Amino acid sequence: MTIKEINYLDCSRSSFLLIKQESEKYWEQVDLQDCWGFQIQEGSRWKKGLSESELEDFQKQLNITFPEPLKNFYRTMNGLDKPGIDNNGGTEEIDFGPIFYSYPNDVPTIQLTIEWIMDANKVTAEIMNDQNVPSIFPYFGHRFLILDHEEIVLSMFGSDIIHWADNLSKGIAKDIFSLYSKIKTKKINTSSFWNRKIG
Template identity: 60%
Template sequence: MTNKTFNTLDCSIASYQLIKKESEKYWENIKLDTCWGWQIQKDSKWKTGLSEIQLEDFQKKLGLTFSESLKNYFRTMNGLDKLGINNKAGEGEIEFGTTFYSYPDDIDTIKSQIAWILKENNLTDNTLNVPPIIPYLGHRFLILDEEESVLSMYGNDIIFWAENLSKGLASDIFSIHATIDTDNIKMNTFWNKRIM
């Protein structure tokens, strides 16, 4: 994906379809690095997107109301058909695990990731005026508020990652590190105030 294409991404189904198509093509020839951390396996494909009934059940099981952009993402794709691989830089036994979270396989993982972030930030599910969060990959979280920015959240270590979900996905898949225009981001919202 080029930077020019990246800059046009919004949270429409068309943008997610483009990400799906380009990422599957990209993964056809991907080579694993000898490093720590999860990587996508060669020839990985996205699982089929969710139906409206599945989306409703997903929201109900998480106790969340998804934004339209999150629904569009899950309507288009729902995790990968192959587990991610962590070759531990050649220093141990190779591990396999989830990369992009999917329904229904990762409901418990999603819940535990949310609970961990809340605990590390001294919050509870019942803390007032805290916009809900949902991880889509590892420690990348979509903030379910009016801005819908993506933050990288590891405990209470929080940084901006992307201005929307489609750009967050593209940044993670294609290693695009675009400058985030913080002029259009409200720095006084709940989670943004916690950015390091």
């Protein structure tokens, strides 16, 4: 998938279907790097998308209302059929774990990841309500969709928070096709609570 194609992605089901098709081709041959962090295994494929009733249950378990982009993502695909592999920088120790979070297996991981970010930034439920702070949803590692009217993606590692992509489909494509430094992003809107470090 080219940068030009990614720049045209919206969050329709057709955009997610295109990502699904192109990524499965891309993963037919994968060279694992000697690095830390989970990498996608060769031959990985997406699991089938969720039904409307599964989507409803997913939202209920998390007590979060999904915006349409997130629903469209999970309607199209629901995690990978192979776990991610972490070769710990080329050492002999190998770990396995989820890459793209899926329902229902990764619901506890999603909950813990949200709690980690909230704790690291000293955000409580009261602060969220009083300051109208949007909910966050991790879909991949420490990439979070911000569940408000802008629905941007932030990379959130504890209190280290940076703008990652303008929408969910672009964020997913950016990670899959390893285009970290080649896709321009908008300047962060510092008036948005989650777009700045919390002191």
